Amino acid sequence: MIIIVDYGMGNLRSVEKALMKVGADVKVSRDPDDVRHGERIVLPGVGAFGDAMDNLEKRGLAGVIREEVGAGKPFLGICLGLDLLFEESDEHGLHRGLGLLPGRVELLPTELKIPQIGWNQISSRKESRLLKGIPDGSSFYFVHSYAVVPNEESDILCTTDYGCTFVSAVERDNIAAFQFHPEKSSSLGLTILRNFAK
Amino acid sequence: MILFPAIDIQNGQCVRLRRGDFQDATVFSTDPVARAKQFEDEGAQALHVVDLDGARLGKMVNLSIVEEIAETVSIPVEYGGGIRTREDLVKIQEGPINRVVLGTSAVTDQALLLEAVSILGDKLVISVDAERGLVTTHGWQEKSSVSAVRFAGFLQGEGVHHILYTDIDRDGMMMGMNLDAVSELAKSVDIDIIASGGISDIIDLVHLKKLGLRNISSVIVGRALYEGKFTVSEARAILD
Numbered sequence: 001m002i003i004i005v006d007y008g009m010g011n012l013r014s015v016e017k018a019l020m021k022v023g024a025d026v027k028v029s030r031d032p033d034d035v036r037h038g039e040r041i042v043l044p045g046v047g048a049f050g051d052a053m054d055n056l057e058k059r060g061l062a063g064v065i066r067e068e069v070g071a072g073k074p075f076l077g078i079c080l081g082l083d084l085l086f087e088e089s090d091e092h093g094l095h096r097g098l099g100l101l102p103g104r105v106e107l108l109p110t111e112l113k114i115p116q117i118g119w120n121q122i123s124s125r126k127e128s129r130l131l132k133g134i135p136d137g138s139s140f141y142f143v144h145s146y147a148v149v150p151n152e153e154s155d156i157l158c159t160t161d162y163g164c165t166f167v168s169a170v171e172r173d174n175i176a177a178f179q180f181h182p183e184k185s186s187s188l189g190l191t192i193l194r195n196f197a198k
Numbered sequence: 199m200i201l202f203p204a205i206d207i208q209n210g211q212c213v214r215l216r217r218g219d220f221q222d223a224t225v226f227s228t229d230p231v232a233r234a235k236q237f238e239d240e241g242a243q244a245l246h247v248v249d250l251d252g253a254r255l256g257k258m259v260n261l262s263i264v265e266e267i268a269e270t271v272s273i274p275v276e277y278g279g280g281i282r283t284r285e286d287l288v289k290i291q292e293g294p295i296n297r298v299v300l301g302t303s304a305v306t307d308q309a310l311l312l313e314a315v316s317i318l319g320d321k322l323v324i325s326v327d328a329e330r331g332l333v334t335t336h337g338w339q340e341k342s343s344v345s346a347v348r349f350a351g352f353l354q355g356e357g358v359h360h361i362l363y364t365d366i367d368r369d370g371m372m373m374g375m376n377l378d379a380v381s382e383l384a385k386s387v388d389i390d391i392i393a394s395g396g397i398s399d400i401i402d403l404v405h406l407k408k409l410g411l412r413n414i415s416s417v418i419v420g421r422a423l424y425e426g427k428f429t430v431s432e433a434r435a436i437l438d
Contacts, residue, residue: 011294118416186243186273
């Protein structure tokens with residue numbers, strides 16, 4: 001069972017439906033026990049970093065996510081769920097994140113319009129099971145103003161150009177996360193979700 | 199540039215109007231959700247869905263169908279038609295729809311426009327429907343004296359991120375897009391422009407692309423796709 005963590009940050013139906021489409025057994029839940037006992041964790045979300053961390057703490061989810069993912073449970077972060085993996089963000093004041101990966105979240109250092117909304121290409125920096133069947137240079141759907149800056153080069157899975165080169169996906173062991181929305185990125189997005197669910 | 203196939207819903211069916219005339223509808227599918235899925239399967243990267251009954255009656259009529267579309271397809275869905283109140287905005291914001299198009303209501307109710315900017319942020323699209331350069335309202339049934347260019351500048355100042363520009367003289371008429379009008383508008387602002395109205399042939403897409411205007415990010419195509427003038431993948435070959 002894949003647990004989609006519901007912490008009050010945006011509609012989760014699209015993610016749920018997309019995972020169901022690829023044949024996954026999913027449950028949207030705000031119950032820390034489900035996160036503890038589920039086989040895999042998906043952390044989606046849109047909105048402000050600070051509010052998101054507050055909600056995760058308030059609902060008793062931050063601790064259990066740290067424990068379970070720290071112990072090796074497969075984790076997929078989407079958009080805000082990628083940002084939250086890192087140690088801190090300067091989005092509307094400094095906020096601490098889950099701290100599962102070293103690094104921080106910063107405003108996109110681009111001359112182009114923020115937020116970036118629309119389709120953009122990824123180029124992969126390393127091999128990944130999750131990108132199986134995804135040709136390099138494929139396009140995915142982005143909606144974001146901030147991007148992660150990992151301390152460890154080896155955590156970078158993909159980068160994308162948007163008037164700057166930013167990290168559009170990360171992966172380390174059981175942890176993977178994407179800045180774009182696989183659930184809104186047509187068949188290739190579903191391929192990523194299928195790879196994760198397998 | 200991103201192609202948005204258009205799905206207009208009237209009486210639960212997928213139709214196309216000519217020049218926005220509610221009486222002049224052609225039914226292209228009786229199942230809008232299936233039609234949406236078909237566009238996705240053909241390679242569409244986004245969908246533009248309009249609740250025509252909503253636009254005509256001034257209240258959301260087919261929201262549940264639009265939400266079903268948004269949940270069924272794995273591409274972003276933009277929706278407009280009949281949104282008039284703050285409650286409408288909150289309700290949509292909580293649902294699966296990715297972008298919300300406000301038209302009439304933004305022209306006639308500035309307080310609502312400000313609320314929409316604050317509730318929806320970058321999910322908000324303001325539709326500027328123009329006839330001979332002037333903004334029209336209420337499903338194109340009424341004309342204002344505001345120029346489209348001036349209105350676009352005002353919207354940019356209010357924090358709107360996207361403008362959907364439709365030339366209603368051309369919409370559904372298969373006469374080609376009014377390129378002068380859309381480029382004049384795009385040059386007058388920095389924000390994102392979605393061009394709509396009149397695309398009838400693949401060559402229209404070539405011309406639009408050739409304008410080379412960076413902030414024209416997307417184009418909405420309706421009747422030309424339904425009548426098979428070109429396919430989604432042929433359009434993407436031009437626009438990508």
